[in-house]
Amino acid sequence: MRALIDVPLMLLVTYTMGFFMYGFYRQFMARIQNRRGPPIWQNLYDNLKFFSKSETLSHGPMFFLGPMIMMAGAVTTVLFIPMLKDTAWLQGFSASGNLILVMFLMVVGPLGNALAVGASGNPFGVMGVTRGLTRLMGLEVPFFLGLALIMVQYETVSISAIMAAQPTLAEWTLVTNPLIFLVVLLPFIASLNASPFDVVGAPVEVYSGPRVEFGGRLLGILMTQNMMLSMAKYVLVVALFMGGASNLLELFVKVFVLFMLTASISAVFPRLRTEQAVDFFWRIPLGLGVVAVILTLWI
Amino acid sequence: MRLFLRVLSLMVVVTPAVTWFAWDGALVWPLFGGATLSFDVTPLASFFLLLLAMGAPLAALPMLRKEEPDWQLALFALLVLGMQGLLLAQDLVGFFIGWEIMTWSSWLLIVRSPRTDAGTAASYILFNLSAAFLLLAGLLGVYSLTGSFAIQALVDLTLAQGLVLVLLFGAAFLIKIGTLPLHLWIPRSYDQAPEPVTVVLSALVSKMGVYGLLLMLILFPEMPGRWFGDWLNGPLSGYGLAWIGVITSIVATFKAIAQDDMKRLLAYSSIGQLGYVTTAIGVGGALGISGALYHALVHTLVSLLLFISFAGIIAQTGQRRFNDLGELIYRMPISFFGVLIGIIALAGMPPLPGFASKFLIFVALIEAQWILLFAAVILSSAAAFLYCYKLIYAPFLGQANSPEARVAREAPWPYLIPQIILMGMLVGLGMFPGMGTALADPVLAALGLAPLDGPSLGTLATPYGGYDGVTLMLVFGIAFALVTALFYMLRGQLRRAGSRQDLSFAGEVPTPDQPLHYGAGMGRELRRIPLIGWILARSSSGFFSGLAERVERLAEHSSRLYPSQPWRWVQSFVVVFAVLLTWGLVRGGGL
Structure with missing residues (x-):
């Protein structure tokens, strides 16, 4: 019964946080670049605008179903991540899942996108998908290495149990094992498709990415699921490193702090090409990860 | 006569299923001079017999087509008998006889294909015979130490004796699995074998190597823990094997991405997937072994499904290169779903069972605290997404790139029936991931490990936590249905694109004769990444030709010792x- 309230609430929370954070991001970037920037509600406006477009171009049934798979993947991911600790609310179906499952669920969405853009027959879209999959190959290695260290540290794969094991600031993974956070931080930014690892859908230099053929309401779906999935990833990292949250306000503050950190990094560094990004991940974060393994397990 | 042969072969092909259901009691077959061959179904054999029982009839269906020659089904029946004998054998002699029947009948199947060239036939039989001779040496070694050929725990070995035997048996089975650098025969023979035969080679014959590796745990019970002690939380003796497996899967995955032939890609992917199994056996323990068995099960189903689907495509279009296909999705919809389910399971994405088996392997690595291995497995698993996408994109999506691809029709029923059954099995196993561990539990008990014992078939439970397949499948299914229904109602005006060239194409309108398919180019740019470029620039055939050159030079030297007459x-x-x-x-x- 609780699921009936939990499910819409969790989706609403991620959606709200999503458009708020990304609206703020645009303001933040504008101020850094000495511009005035759009209002903080701009992402919500954009999203609603897409959903009220009268005409949408489709390239056949698979093209239509791809965004649906993406949305279903994002919804499932959100519902398998517990948002709060010490409460029975906003847990979704997280008791039936675990950290590794959530990480793999995040790839279901890109599969839907890849199928749809492949079905459209646009070679540029498929090039974008290949870039995305290549980047995924680069970022997942250090990302999972960090997560594995967390799982070894807490001897569980359950996100709730990892959250529960960090009741106070002194027990946050960020404090007890800051090296893991450094290992995970940059791959995490890349998994959000944020600068400097945003070559996949790079808006200016590269003509087009995986989104090339989408327009109208289908693009609205893509934007919605992207905001929700990104927020799910923030909630996950907050749960793993910053002790989770006991109430929505705490969750919001923690996500905001983390968001500011990633946004600052994104604002400063120039974009990397795909192969540079992969090579970077396999040198710096993975190298740090190996150091972390040696320090925490071997010694 | 022809009909009789076919019915007889088909009856032989279903014997594994009959054996699996109806076997009770051991069979001892006396030979000359007091020697006997004994047969029985042990828990470990029973698991692999189940794979054979499921796979053999499904693989036989495409062979029943009129276009396929008669000898194929007959030799396949012989092959099934050989594998069955190997699994049932309770002594090493019976095992060896079954192994030889398997080797020779599969070689005959390959060598009679019109596409097979002499090099492929030679490499297949050379590698497999070396495996057989290593096996022979190993079993004679066992006999000289114990005075018996029975498959039983060998205790009280000295370390040197044990190591020699383990190396002999291990090398034999690793050749069959296709571990680097002993994999050389696999890509070319899988590529050149007739399509229905490749299905059998990848799905069933390669599993016999896995069976052999697991049999070594029964033969050498002291090997995992006691010989070298532990490294972190796992056995040090398995650490090397685990790295061999994972390096195999990484290199094979990158090689797979670089292929432009469908069957070669699948062959490399098969090598890579069995690399995970090798890794899992290396980790050992309840989680590792059950992960290995689970992955063997999933790989059997997936490779049956994928190789049969692609056999259908090749039969319908006559094309086997990614570059020459495209846009088959609406012409071959059932095959499309077959490949889609296949790649989702192959890539290990939830909710299909490929995730369940990988999850067990991941948790086993975490339990052993072998985190660097874990990261390496993730590398190959994430890189596999690329070739999985190539498998679905190049034939089915994009633009048709050859006249045959433009007019192709759906594959005939002998290809579709097994695909539909296998899709059902994969989805069912994804929904009830506990079934796989329930099948593996008796094997764990036989090896003296604690069974995983999930609370229900819907749950995959490990000491570190698990997941509920039914909930997962339902949540995803309901979310997908709701989102699709809701959006379909609110879709507004959905206009279908005017033509296949009606694309966002840098401000231009492409013409129909412009090549718009991205099949073969996919993954080519990966060479720019230093590590991958380094791997792809190398090949183990260089190692073997170097070896051959050395041997020739040695022979030249030694021939000087002989006079010329x-x-x-x-x-x-x-x-x-x-x-x-x-x-x-x-x-x-x-x-």
């Missing part, structure tokens, strides 16, 4: 023999 060789041979004989008699031992 052939009769003198015989003479010197007789002299050497006489000297040895005399020496033996002088030592007083006789020969």
Whole structure:
């Protein structure tokens, strides 16, 4: 019964946080670049605008179903991540899942996108998908290495149990094992498709990415699921490193702090090409990860 | 006559299923002089017999088509008998006989294909015969130590004896699995074998190597823990094997991405997937072994599904390169779903069972605290997404790139029926991931490990946590249905694109004769990444040709010892023999 309230609430929370954070991001970037920037509600406006477009171009049934798979993947991911600790609310179906499952669920969405853009027959879209999959190959290695260290540290794969094991600031993974956070931080930014690892859908230099053929309401779906999935990833990292949250306000503050950190990094560094990004991940974060393994397990 | 042969072969093909259901009690077959062959179904054999029982009839269906030659099904029946004998054997002699029947019948299947060239036939039989001879050496070694050929725990071995035996048996089975650098025969033979035969080679024959590796745990029970102690939380003796497996899967995955032929890509992917199994066996423990068994099960189903789907595509279009296909999705919809389910399971995405088996392997690595291995497995698993996408994109999506692809029709029923059954099995296993561990639990008990014992078939439970397949499948299914229904109602005006060239194409409108398919180019740019470029620039055939060159040079040197006339060789041979004989008699031992 609780699921009936939990499910819409969790989706609403991620959606709200999503458009708020990304609206703020645009303001933040504008101020850094000495511009005035759009209002903080701009992402919500954009999203609603897409959903009220009268005409949408489709390239056949698979093209239509791809965004649906993406949305279903994002919804499932959100519902398998517990948002709060010490409460029975906003847990979704997280008791039936675990950290590794959530990480793999995040790839279901890109599969839907890849199928749809492949079905459209646009070679540029498929090039974008290949870039995305290549980047995924680069970022997942250090990302999972960090997560594995967390799982070894807490001897569980359950996100709730990892959250529960960090009741106070002194027990946050960020404090007890800051090296893991450094290992995970940059791959995490890349998994959000944020600068400097945003070559996949790079808006200016590269003509087009995986989104090339989408327009109208289908693009609205893509934007919605992207905001929700990104927020799910923030909630996950907050749960793993910053002790989770006991109430929505705490969750919001923690996500905001983390968001500011990633946004600052994104604002400063120039974009990397795909192969540079992969090579970077396999040198710096993975190298740090190996150091972390040696320090925490071997010694 | 033809009909009789077919019915007889089909009856043989379903015997594994009959054996699996109806076997009770051991069978002892007396040979000459007190020697016996004994057969029985052990828990470990029962698991692999189940794979054979499921796979053999499904793989036989495409062979029943009129276009396929008669000898194929008959030889396949022989192959099934050989594998069955190997699994049921309770002594190493029976095991070896089954292994030889398997080797020769599969070689005949390959060598009679019109596409097979001499090099492929030679490499297949050379590698498999070396495996057989290593096996023979191993079993003679066992006999000389224990005086019996029975498959039983060998205790009280010295470390040197144990190591020699383990290396002999291990090398034999690793050749069959196709571990680097012993994989050389796999891509070319899988590629050139007739399509229905490749299905069998990848799905069933390769699993016999896995069976052999697991059999070594029964033969050498002291190997995992006691020989070298532990490294972190896992056995040090398995650490090397685990790295061999994971390096195999990484290299094979990158090689797979670089292929432009469908069957070659699948062959490399098969090598890579079995690399995970090797890794899992290396980790050992309840989680590792059950992950290995689970992955063997999933790989059997997936490779049956994918190889049969692609056999259908090749039969319908005559094209086997990614570049020459495209846009088959609406012409071959059932095959499309077959491949889609296949790649989702192959890539290990939830909710299909490929995730369940990988999850067990991941948790086993975490339990052993072998985190660097974990990261390496993730590398190959994430890189596999690329070739999985290539498998679905290049034939089915994009733009049709050859006349055959433009007019292709759905594959005939002998290809579709097994695909539909396998899709059902994969989805069912994804929904009830506990079924796989329930099948593996008796094997764990037989190996003296604690069974995983999930609370229900819907749950995959490990000491570190698990997941609920039913909930996962339902949540995803309901979310997908709701989102699709809701959006379909609110879709507004959905306009279908005017033509296949109606694309966002850098401000231009492409013409129909412009090549718009991205099939073969996919993954080519990966070479720019230093590590991948380094891997792809190398090949183990260089290692083997170097080896061959050394051997030739050695032979050249040793041939100088012989005079040039052939009769003198015989003479010197007789002299050497006489000297040895005399020496033996002088030592007083006789020969």
